[in-house]
Amino acid sequence: MTIGEFQQLIRNIYFDKDSRRGVDGTYRWLSEEMGELARALRQGDRNNxxxxxxxxxxxxxxxxxxxxxxxxxxxxxxxxxxxxxxSIPCRCPEPSPPEFPGFDHSLSQ
Structure with a gap:
């Protein structure tokens, strides 16, 4: 499945709900899912x-x-x-990662 096909699939499944929720509500759900991803990275369960x-x-x-x-x-x-x-691969100098006060930055490898 291409990214475009995936986007169309998600549009077909959720566009009406997303439209009612709006950009702000949808962004909040994205943020929530990012938090769940961070927890999953710490736990290391591949299925999760x-x-x-x-x-x-x-x-x-x-x-x-x-x-x-x-x-x-x-x-x-x-x-x-x-x-x-x-360039491929990137040859930019390595920047420091952003800091988020109060966030546990120790994700498992």
Whole structure:
């Protein structure tokens, strides 16, 4: 399944509910799913990880759909490599990860 096909599938399943929920509500659900993904990363259960990655992707494409963004086109940003250095692999200097006060940054590998 392509990203575009996945977006269309999610649109077919959830667009009416997403439209009623709106961008703000849909973004809140995406944020909730990101938290569940963080917990799954700490626990390391592959089945749960697979589900949480799928949920995050579904909410992300729902949000993109509400904003009129086609994910296939958005992904094209990376088609020539890193959009900053134009290299494959990326040759940009490694930035420091963002800090979130109060968040446990010790995710399992």
């Amino acid at each position: 990880l697979r589900e949480e990655f799928a949920d995050v992707l579904a909410w992300l494409v729902s949000l993109a759909t509400l904003k009129g963004i086609e994910m296939e086109a958005a992904c094209a940003r990376y088609s020539a490599g890193c959009p900053k250095c134009d």
